[in-house]
Amino acid sequence: MKILLSAYACRPDVGSEPGVGWHWSVLLAQRHDVVVLTRDRFRPFIETELSLRPRPRLHFVYLEIPLPRHIAETGFAVYPKYILWQLAVFPLALRLHRKWRFDVVQHITIGTFRYPSWLGFLGIPFVFGPVGGGERAPSRLYQGLPLRERLRERFRTTVMFSGFLDPFLRIALGRADLYVARSKQSLEVVPASVRRKAVVQLEIGVNPEEIILKPRERAAGEPLRTLMVCRLIGWKGIHLAIDAACQFRSQGVKVEIEVCGAGNLLPWLQGEVERCGLQEHFRLLGAISRNEVKEKYRKAHLLLFPSLHDAGGTAVVEALGYGLPVICLDLGGPAEIVTERCGIVVPTCGRSRADVGNALAEAVAALETNECWRQRLALGAIARSHELLWSNQVRAVEVLLENVIKCRQTM
16 A cells, blocks of 8 residues: 555654654555655654664655744643644645555544544545544542642543534544544544444554563562553542552552653642652652663563543553553553453542542552462563554554555445
8 A cells, every 4th residue: 555644743762642653654664655744853863763774665754833932842832733734734745645646544643533634635545543532531530639730621521522513623534434543432522423434443552572571570578569650740640549559558558659750740749749648658750761661660560550531551551561460440541451361440430539549559459468469460461462562553453444445446
């Protein structure tokens, strides 16, 4: 196939959205001619990588929308720029199509359904996704967070469901031959006409070289080293982990939690840790390098991931590859990644913040007191990671691309 791939975020050697764009670009180009539309800010990283490891079937075209200097590239400023980029990239895509005569166009990043792509108007088969953005949690689980974080989540929920009324979003999604949702929740928030041509497929994966052969054993008397890898923002559920840590301390359970990541909630979280007297049990490490994060994975026994609306969770699939059982909530993508043979999924239905914190504490304590069970889950985590290879995720959608082309040809 000749594939046009829209990857607003695309960069080698990183995770999150840029990592998704890069992995999909490289893996699709193993069997097809792929032209990737992305931002100019990623050009130095991409060209450096391609100079070291050339990929003759992979081509990049760059487009940047400059912002005034006083507008940061963070927070809500990202989205107006992204919308402008999507509008500006369409005439560029038309020119590229005249040259390449693409068989199909796929949108991959930014991976949210709420901001439409107009590439469906190229007149060729169009696949939108995998994308998320429809994941959500009950408002009661945000109780106690700073007002700014709670208002941010209410605004997000309003924007999410406004998609049913947004004529531009309905038009753009209506042009898609196939809508690929990262999770079941992101399937439920689009119009019924879109759901009829939709599938659920995860977009993140594991590199085979990052899967260990044997999980780390916990020495006698060693505390259960529990890791969190996430941004320090409200919906990542770190406040729930602090609630759980309070239970560990009161019960004398030997658990240490380390949190890798930076974010605007750091001062508030530091205050909560100090208020609860958890300085020895709950450490906020801030932003650390990628290699340092990998070393933390190697030394940990468990990943705690109480995120309230992740569509996937890169840390989850990474941790499985390192043989770490995962404890998560029954919300969003992590609940579909984690099975009973590789972790524990904590129910949230009808539960308050305190109830969920207690349930997380019970799950962690159960693994702290039963090393045989934790080892079984660790072996299951490694087995699960082999099912979640990047190549498996991309190949599943690759088959869908081929089917979309065939269906359009028979019309």
